[in-house]
Structures are given as C-alpha cells and as structure tokens.
Amino acid sequence: MRRGVMAVAVAAALAASAGSAQIARVTDDPHIWLEDREGAAPLAWVDTENKRTLARLEADPRYETFYREALAIAAAEDRIPMPQMIGGRIFNLWRDKARPQGIWRVTSAADFASANPNWTTLIDLDALSKAEGRQWVWKGVTCLEPDHRRCLVALSEGGEDATSLREFDLEKGAFVEGGFDLPASKQNADWIDADTLIVSRDWGEGTLTKSGYPFVVKILKRGQPLGGAREIYRGTPDDIGAWPSVEVDAQGNRATVITRAKTFFTSDILLWDGTKAQKVPLPDRVDVNGLVDGRLVVRTSEAWGKVPEGALASLPLQDATRGKGALTTIFAPGPRQSVDRGNVRVTGGAVIASVYDNVRGRAMVFTPAGDGWAGRTLSLPDNLSVDLVTAEQNGDRGYLAVSGFTTPTRLMAFDAAGTEAPVAVKSSPARFDATGLVVEQFEATSSDGTKVPYFVVHREGAAKDGSTPTLMTAYGGFEVSNTPYYSGITGKLWLERGGAFVLANIRGGGEFGPAWHEAGRKTKRQLIFDDFASIARDLFARGITSAPKLGIYGGSNGGLLMGVQLTQHPELWGAVTIQVPLLDMLRYEGIAAGASWVDEYGSVSVPEERAFLATMSPYHALRKDGRYPEPYIWTTTKDDRVGPQHARKFAARMKEFGLPYLFYEDMAGGHSGDADIAQGARLQALQTVYFAQKLIGPSSK
Template identity: 90%
Template sequence: MKHRWLAAVGLAVLATSGGIAQTAAVTDDPHIWLEDREGAKPLAWVETENKRTLARLEADPRYPTFYAEALEIASAEDRIPMPQIINGRVFNLWRDKAHPQGIWRVTSAADFASANPEWTTLIDLDALSQAEGRKWVWKGVTCLEPDERRCLVALSEGGEDATSLREFDLQTGTFVKGGFDLPASKQNADWIDADTLIVSRDWGEGTLTKSGYPFVVKILKRGQPLASAQEIHRGTPDDIGTWPSVERDAQGNRAIVITRAKTFFTSDILLWDGTRAVKVPLPGKVEVNGLVSGHLVVRTSETWGKVPEGALASLPLKDALEGRGDLVTIFAPGPRQSVDRGNVAVTDSAVIASVYDNVRGRAMVFTPSGEGWKSRALNLPDNLSVDLVTAEHGGDRGYLTISGFTTPTRLLAFDASSAAAPTAVKSSPARFDASGLIVEQFEARSSDGTMVPYFLVHRDGAPKDGSTPTLMTAYGGFEISNTPYYSGITGKLWLERGGAFVLANIRGGGEFGPKWHEAGRKTKRQLVFDDFASIARDLFARRITSAEKLGIYGGSNGGLLMGVELTQHPELWGAVTIQVPLLDMLRYEGIAAGASWVDEYGSVSVPEERAFLASMSPYHALRKDGRYPEPYIWTTTKDDRVGPQHARKFAARMKEYGLPYLFYEDTAGGHSGDADIAQGARLQALQTVYFAQKLIGPGAP
C-alpha cells in the first residue's frame, strides 16, 4: 500500500480552504479577518510582525552560528541518500547547497552500495522552477508495475499539499510529451495499465468534501480530457475523502482498492472489479498495506472477530472480491507493543513491519505458510528505532534505517526471503559530540495514575539542582508514535552546548497501540495534556531541570498541545514554541480541513464535545491578566494542511491583551516548512535562538 491518502491528509489533518467557519459565531471575534490566508491586509500584518520578530532573533549574536551549523548539517555531502527502489534501481531526491530544492537521480543497486555512487540526474527541480517561474517542491512518484518504466511525478508549488501530476519516462529520462498531465489539486492517482489511471481529485464544483478532499473516483484514459473521465465511485461531501490505489503481487494478482475515509479513523474498503466497486466486510478502523501471495494485508485498530486491535491481518483476495471478510491474524502485539503505523511494507513474498516494545524498535518479517503466517525478527541492534525506507516490487529486497538519540543513522539492506542479517550500506557520520551524553527512560505518574514513559538525553554527571536548560517535545494524537531518533541539528545546536532533551510518549499517540490513542481522544483529551505536565513535574522532582530552564515545542497537533500547556500551566515553562498549530478549537471545523479532525477532537455540534472544546481551546483560554512565558509562534503561508489562521489569531489576541509574544510566518514551505534546505535551517536557527534567549540568557555563540 502506498499510503498516499494518509500522507495527503497528514498527521493532524489540516488543509486550507481560506473560508470562514460556520461552526461558531464570529461577532465576538475581532481577529476573524486574519483567516483570509492570502489576503492583502492579513499579509501586511504578517510582514509587520515578521520584521519585529526577526529584528530580535536575527540580531542575536548566536543566530549566524546556529544558522551556519544547521545549514551545514542539512546540506552535508556525506549524509545518507535515502533510497527508493524502482525496477531494481535506486532512486533518490537529493538537496544540497547547489540544489536547494533538489535533484531526482538514479543509480544501480550495486553502485549505490559503493562509497561514491555514480548518479544520473533525471529531474533538476531548481532548473525546472526557474524555467517555469514556479517554486516546485518534490512530493513523490508513483510508477506503473510491474515494469516500472512510466511514472507519475507529483510536484507541489511552494510546498502545498495540492500537487500537479506529470507522466515521466524512466527509460528516456524525460517528461512524456502529450502524456498524463493532471493540474494542481489535492489528488491521488495510480496506474491500472499503461493507458489508464484511477484518480480522485477536484473534478469541479461539488466534488470535494467539507474537509477539502476529493470524494469522486474516476477512470482516466490516455489522451482523454478530465471532463470525459468515467466515474466509478462517489462518496459524500460529509466524508473525509476517497483515495484509490492499485496493489499487485508476484503471482500476477491485482487489487484496485478504493479507500473511502468516512472519518479520519474509519473507512470503507472497496475493490473495483472492472464493472463495480465491491465493499469488503472489514472493520471500520483498518488500513490496507498491500498484496502478498493473493492475500490483502491490513492493519486494524479495532477488534474484529479473533483478530485483536492493533494487529496485522490478512484476507484472501478472492474472498474479498466475493464480499467475504474472514481475517487471519499475522501478528498480534502485546500490551506494551505496537505495530508502527506507516511502517508496514510488502515485498514479493513477505510483509515487513516495525514493531515497538516499550518504545524500542525491531523489524519483523512475516511470510505466508499454509493457512497462517510464519514470523521472524531481523537481526538488528537493540534499543534503537527502526524505520522502513523502501521495499521493491518484483523482489524481496529493501532498505531500513536504525538510529537513536546518540546513535547516528545507519542504512541497512535486507532480503525478506533470506535468513541473513541486514547488511550496513551507508552510515551517517556523527554530527555532534555525544561523548558524555546518556539516554535514560523514565515514567511519570499522570493525573489518573497511569505511568507515562519518556526519554531523557543529558550529560552524565550534570548537576541535580534544576539548572540544566532542557527542551521537551511530544505529539500526542492520531495514533502516531514518537520514537527515539538521531537529530544532528538538535545535538549540535543544543545538546553539545550543555542542554538536555526530553521526548514524551504521552497518550493520544500510538506507542502502545490503539488503546493508548483512544485514552486521549475527544473529551478524554485532557489526559493527554495532563500526561505532558506530569512529565515536567517528574523532571523537576528528579532535579534535572526547573520551570525557568524548561522549554517546550511541538507542531501541528503538537502545536495545539503547546498552546494548551501555555494556557493551562504557564508556571511550568520558561519558553514555549508553538509550530504550525491549531488553536481556535471552537472554529476549527470550519477553518481549512477542520471537518476531517472531528473523530480526533470532537465537534461543536455535540453539546458535550463543544463544552470540552471550549474548556481547552487555547485561543479562548488566554486571559488579559495571565502571567504567561513569552511564546514563539511560527507558521507558513503556504501551509494548505494546517493553514496559518490559528497562529495568526492567537498572536493577535496576545497583542490585543498586551501579552508578550513573538510571531513569525514564512511565506513558503507548506506544513513541514522545508521548501528548500535553507528554509529548514533558518527555522531551526530562529527557534534555537529563542530558546537560548529564554533559558540561557545572553552569551557567546
């Protein structure tokens, strides 16, 4: 499964319509005008705010050093070129100082394993942008199996989720003249055959959901105008969206899958048999991951017959096409385990998955055997994160990475059909001095007695007097896990200079499976906020740091978390960075793609849920007499998933109340803020300067 719809909707699914919400009265909101995302008046306000913020942060003598170090790490020539296997060859999107937007290039698998591969550039995004007068950002590629010669290249202008799709010929290394060329839309497309696509996109008025995603699926033939495409499935405007994909296996079986997302977590899975779409009787909380030996492979987030929640399971394709849904368990995680969402892949003969045990990863291989499945763990080092990078179609090879807070990332090649251990192919050199650093895992008791784990990275022998400047982050939503990772920039800019770092595994995430997520969903979400605050108090009790020395940050759904922590517990933090957030929880359903988050947050149309949203909404919780640490709020204009509206309004309310704040809005970069490597380095440097000012004070770089 390509998981394109999950990627398109994102973690804290947000997008921009720029429209005015209809979910709450606007008469008492003096900052409603800032919801006009690209309006002249709001952008003038942004420009004024940016000048004020940059005048302070960029004037700090530490900024040039932080920026130079972040840029050097982001553009380092010796970093790992993350691979994608297509037709036996290795492809890579590479950015460096000479190519800040990137080049898409290819080499052989054998050459890739060498120290200095010979690459052939296929697409130069910087040159293409200059030629066409648009800033193109790479968003991926989908190739026609099994020969994988023709591909659909997805390009975004400025980093938006909306993409243009262009046909590219890997053999000639050129865009296909007169080939498939789908204009910008939030869309998904896959190949049925060389002359046929299955597509969901904006087909015109009345074809997008309230969340701004497509709900109409059509078959598009080569040379056919969009208006002539044949409709084969239609959801409803109340859905989140509908996304097609085509799954194939080594035996020649093909499944044309239509995922109709009715809410963020519940979907109808349908199979198109050439004449009609057949609904497969599967649980609502399920994701299709691929096709192996005639079996659909799924991950389910709810119990279904004998299959427990959070499990990997399979279903014979022939049964699915006949409307039968008797799942067979592939792997059932234990109470402190989880199958990492988004880290499941299929090869010709196997399923590969990252499985976490108490937030420590391993990779497992599952192969069909008679009526069941055999399993084995790949031989990897313990206590590290494991992430699947790519797996080939037409074979059993793939690549994965392992990393930890002080362990630089290593890229390993595996063969799912072999019992041999994965072999190291590339290793990232250390980006910071980790000598003397230790990693510990602790637990904090939350408000309901639940023990919540967190990781602490700090210098061995650091004084236990609460004086260590410490950064803490979490996500806490959408069943997304936060696992240990190597960050050269955080290490260089913060840890190497004596700071500590905390990663909190709070509820709402997927660290311990669906139950961990469910415990913090909708009106139970206060437990997510309590978990985070309890970890801060545990750090204080251990004398690791203190409120004056503790800075926190988070983005998207994590930005909401930061807004709540600022307003509910201002006494616990010395600094708060709120990144690309949602903050107005009474109007969120009508801002951008807010309707798609109802299954996570609740709806103002439900009295009980509205009451809870009103009680926690950071925009409404601000008080004129509040004693808040000065937050740094940043967002991007081009973010069409979250949108800058929440951040703007929150900053404007703080200004209205005479409260201290910093606000910055970058004009490009989309939700991730990385239209090019320079932008990412700039955002990192600005944020680190802010934390240094608040937690350390004036000082040399």
C-alpha cells in the same frame, strides 16, 4: 477568497465550508479577518510581525552560528541518500547547497552499495522551477507496475498539500510530451494500465468534501480531457475523502482499491473489478498495506473477530472480491507493544513491520505458511528506532534505517526471503559530539494514575539541581508514535552546548497501540495534556531541570499541545515554541482541512464536545491578566492543511491583551516547512536562538 473582503463575508464563507458545524460567530472574534490566508491585509500584518521578530532573533550573535551549523548538517555531502526501489534500481531525491530544492536521480542497486555511486539526474527541481517561474517542491512518485517505465511525478508549488501530477518516462529520463498532466489539486492517482489512470481529485463544483478532499473517483484515459473521465465511485460530501490505489504482488495478482474515509479513523475498503466497486468485509478502523501472495495485508485499529486491535492481518483476495471471508492474524502485539502504523511494507513474498516494545524498536518479517503466516525477528542493534525505508515489489530486498538519540543513522539492506541479518550499507557520520551523553527512560504518573514513559538525553553526572537548560517535545495525537531518533541539528545546536532533551510518549499517540490513542481522543483529551504536564513535574522532582530552564515545542497537533500547556500551566515553562498549530478549537472545522479531524478532536455541533473544546481551546483560554512565558509562534503561508490562521489569530489576541509574544510566518514550505534546505535551517536557527535567549540568557559575544 477576494482580497479586502468584509469580515462578515469571510465568516459566512468559512461557516459554509464547515457545513452544519456551529463554529463561533464573527461577532465573537475580532481577529477573524486574519483567516483570509492570502489576503492583502493579513499578509501586510504578517510582514509587520515578521520584521519585529526577525529584528530580535536574527540580531542575536548566535543566530548566524546556529544557521550555519544547521545548514551544514542539512546539506552535508556525506549524509545518507535515502533510497526508493523502483524496478530493481535505486532512486533518490537529493538536496544540497547548490540544489536547495533538489534533484531526483537514479543509480543501479550494485552501484548504490559502493562508497561513491554514479548517479544520473532525471529531474532538476531548481532548474524546473526557474524555467517555469514556480517553486516546485517534490511530493513523490507513483510508477506503473510491473514494468516501471512510466511514472506520475507529484509536484507542489511552495509545499502545499495540493499537487500537480505529470507523466515521466524513466527510460528516456524526461516528462512525456502530451502525456498525463493533471493540474493542481488535493488528489490521488494510480495506474490501471499504461494508458489508464484511476483518479480522485477536484473535478469541479460539488466534488470536494467539507474537508476539502475529493470524494469522486474516475477513470481517465490517455489523451482524454478531465471532463471526459468516467465516474466509477462517489462517496459523500460528509466523508473525509476517497482515495484509489492499485496493489500488485509478485505473482501478478492485482487489486484496485478505493478507500472511502468516512471519518479520519474509519473507512470502507472497496475493490473495483472493472465494472463495480465491492465493499470488502473489513473493520471500519483498518489500513490496507499491500498485497502478498494473493492476500490483502492490513493493520487493524479495532478488534475484529479473532483478530485483536493493533494487529497485522490478511484476507484472501478471492474472498475479498466476493465480499466475504475472515481475517487471519499475522501478528498480535502484546500490552506494551505496537505495530507502527507508518512502518509496514510488503515485498514480493513477505510483510515487514516495525514493532515497538516499550518504545524500543525491532523489525519483524512475516511470510505465508499454508493458510497462516510464519514470523521472525531480524537481528538488529537493540534499543533503537527502526524505520522501513523501501522494498522492492517483485523481490524481497529492501532497506531499513536504525538510529537513536546518540546513535547516527545506519541504512541496512535486508532480504526478507533469507535468514541473514541485515547488513549496514551506509552510515551517517556523527553530526555532534555525544561524548558524556547518556540516554535514560523514566515514567511519570499522570492525573489518573497511568504511568507515562519518556526519554531524557543529558550529560552524565550533570548536577541534579534543576539548572540544566532542557528542551521537551511530544505529539500526542492521531495514533502517531514518537520514537527515539538521531537529530544532528538538535545535538549540535543544543546538546553539544550542555543542554538536555526530553521526548515524551504521552497518550494520543500509538506507542502502545490503538488503546493508547483512544485513551485521549475527543472529550478525553485532557489526559493527554495532563500526561505532558506530569512529565515536567517528574523532571523537576528528579532535579533534571526546573521551570525557568524548561522549554517545550511541538508542531501541528503538537502545536495545539503547546498552546494548551501555555494557557493551562504557564508556571511550568520557561519558553514555549508553537509550530504550525491548531489553536482556535471553536472554529478549526472551518479552517483549511480542519473538518477532517472531527474524529480526533470532536465537533462544535455536538454539545458535549463543544463544551470541552471551549474549555481547552488556547485561543479562547488566553486571559489579559495571565502570566505567560513569552511564546514563539511560527507558521507558513502555504500551509493548506492546518493553515496559518490559527497562529496569526493567537498572536493577534496576545497583542490585543498586551501580552508578550513573538510571531513569524514563512511565506513558503507548506505544513512541513520543506520548501528547501535553507528554509529548514533558518527555522531551526530562529527557534534555537529563542530558546537560548529564554533558557540560557543573552549571548556573551
């Protein structure tokens, strides 16, 4: 968008991007000019606000200590190099103080198991950024199966979701001269063969959905310009997007999958056979996890025939290609269990999944047995989170990580084909002194009588008089589960200094399967907000903390949660940090990728949903006479997913009303604030200073 454009033109452009959504009119919004993400006037406003906020937070004597401690943990040389298995070798992205943007490197599997692996650097992102005058952020790699010689490396400038894709030769350790090189776009690509890609991206005018994602899939040949690619599938502009992938199993079966996301949660799954794309008979709410023994492996979020919601299931590839067949259940979770959506992997001959029972993790392996599946539970420590890190495509080896609030992460090697227990191969040293800390799980009763669990980490024997400074967080959306995890920075900066920490497992997440999410979707979302507030009141009743000593934080959808808690229950909080948030819920569909989340939040084009959005939208709920705790609102300019517009406008409205607030916008890092390790440490230090000022008081130094 052109700089200096009039507010009316800005509103018109955003309204057009939201299609038929009846987003709030410009006359209702004096701060709409701040929606021009990289406009000169908004960035000047950001600069002024940043100077005011940093003058206060960085001037606090605790800031330098917090920053130094956070950076030391983020850059520690003895942290675990999380592996990616490609073609029998171990790859890793490594960041440290000398290489803050990171290096992509490789070693052998045998060497990786040693105390000091001999790594070979393949890509130095800091050097590449310097040479090209960019700030490249690593976004992953997709390699050709099964020989793994050629890969597509995804790089983002400044951390945006939009990426550039470049072909890389693993044998030569260099980018391929004249190879595939796809310019920046929100895009997805995979390998059909060594000279052919299947790609969805911005192909030009009329090829992006209202959410800003591609809906046209094409075949691109080596040496062919983008304009010469052959179209093989086209969704609609009203979809969320279309994404291709190529699934391969150890027996040589291949499935070229196109996922047409009709909404955020519903999809058509199609298989392309080289001439046409055939729809697979699967439920609308399903995730494809891979291919094992000629069977497509999926996780369902709705019941389908004999397969219950939240289950793992399979469909023979031969049936899928003919557009028929019935799903076979691999694993069906119980009422207090869930299969973590983001933690399902396939190996050469098995499926491995993280399964949570009352928010306590375990890992299960499922192997083909006749027409069905046999399952077993891996022997792992109890009451910890289990994250599946990587697995090999043509074998059954892999790595998982286990951790807990006071248990440092352990990387464990497993063999899905064997019967042995996983073996710890790397362990992170303790980053803070957990002596005397205890972890407890409680339940609060929400507004509708539902029992909502939460974890508390605090000092054993701490006074139950509400005097403990406490931080509490949650997410509460998109069927994303919040499980126990080890945070060295939170432990060092907060717990070690006598504070407590609370993780709330409110509805909207996936801790107890799809029903836990569905309970708070769209116009039912007030239950999510009530869950969070009920946990605060339960903490007070137990004497763990009190309103003046309770600080809360959350990002993205969790940032929306924080905005709602600030405006609905200001009396419950001593401090509120709102990170990369959604806050204007009457215009969110026209900002960044907002139109893609209608299936989660509802749309202003639906009268009932608009009425609810109007009542809960934090931007519209602010009142001049409101007695709010001073919030700390932070975002990033490069966030092209939620966008910095929400945070800017919320701060501007607080300023308009004469209300206290702090606002900070980092110029890089995208939605996750991950441009480099220094940025993450800075954001952590600023936030901790804010909480210390509000919940503990001035520094004694």
